[in-house]
Amino acid sequence: SQQGEEDPQALSIQEGENATMNCSYKTSINNLQWYRQNSGRGLVHLILIRSNEREKHSGRLRVTLDTSKKSSSLLITASRAADTASYFCAASGGYQKVTFGTGTKLQVIP
Amino acid sequence: DTEVTQTPKHLVMGMTNKKSLKCEQHMGHRAMYWYKQKAKKPPELMFVYSYEKLSINESVPSRFSPECPNSSLLNLHLHALQPEDSALYLCASSRSGTVNEKLFFGSGTQLSVL
Numbered sequence: 001s002q003q004g005e006e007d008p009q010a011l012s013i014q015e016g017e018n019a020t021m022n023c024s025y026k027t028s029i030n031n032l033q034w035y036r037q038n039s040g041r042g043l044v045h046l047i048l049i050r051s052n053e054r055e056k057h058s059g060r061l062r063v064t065l066d067t068s069k070k071s072s073s074l075l076i077t078a079s080r081a082a083d084t085a086s087y088f089c090a091a092s093g094g095y096q097k098v099t100f101g102t103g104t105k106l107q108v109i110p
Numbered sequence: 111d112t113e114v115t116q117t118p119k120h121l122v123m124g125m126t127n128k129k130s131l132k133c134e135q136h137m138g139h140r141a142m143y144w145y146k147q148k149a150k151k152p153p154e155l156m157f158v159y160s161y162e163k164l165s166i167n168e169s170v171p172s173r174f175s176p177e178c179p180n181s182s183l184l185n186l187h188l189h190a191l192q193p194e195d196s197a198l199y200l201c202a203s204s205r206s207g208t209v210n211e212k213l214f215f216g217s218g219t220q221l222s223v224l
Contacts, residue, residue: 041218043153043213045212
């Protein structure tokens with residue numbers, strides 16, 4: 001299975017602090033994506049990093065990818081209460097197949 | 111329009127009922143997906159349609175029957191479900207289903223099987 005493992009499972013921080021989430025996956029990938037999900041809602045795409053990229057930025061988000069270690073990290077800088085959500089990494093190793101990791105539940109305390 | 115619309119938002123059904131979940135997108139996407147998500151778990155892929163043809167079935171029980179009537183619509187027909195099938199069912203779409211595409215998700219249908 002391509003399913004990734006994320007850590008931590010849960011993270012609680014103060015508003016303004018940075019939040020870092022890590023993802024490990026099992027087999028080779030074409031890309032690694034990060035999604036956000038508010039409770040009981042659909043997922044929203046945040047950022048995609050291709051297997052030949054090492055780092056990518058989008059606004060307050062920074063994603064790194066280390067294919068030799070089969071791992072990725074998502075950094076959210078200057079967190080806000082509105083960032084409270086679950087964050088999932090998603091590995092794409094084959095045509096049309098996107099497999100989600102176990103997720104990190106982030107709570108940002110105002 | 112960058113929305114994927116799912117109906118109904120909530121559904122309660124008995125084990126002998128037949129019901130359908132609907133999903134619609136008007137982004138011109140040619141790949142559509144069904145995912146199942148249990149509480150506190152990640153979404154799990156069920157089916158993928160590409161250009162209205164079923165391309166991936168992740169060994170889903172036959173009590174779940176997908177249908178793609180046209181490129182904008184995706185249905186999931188439910189029959190004789192079990193209580194353990196209670197979950198959030200998510201529909202997603204992507205431009206053509208090739209690699210390096212992001213998925214656009216609907217808000218899901220919360221299904222309870224009694």
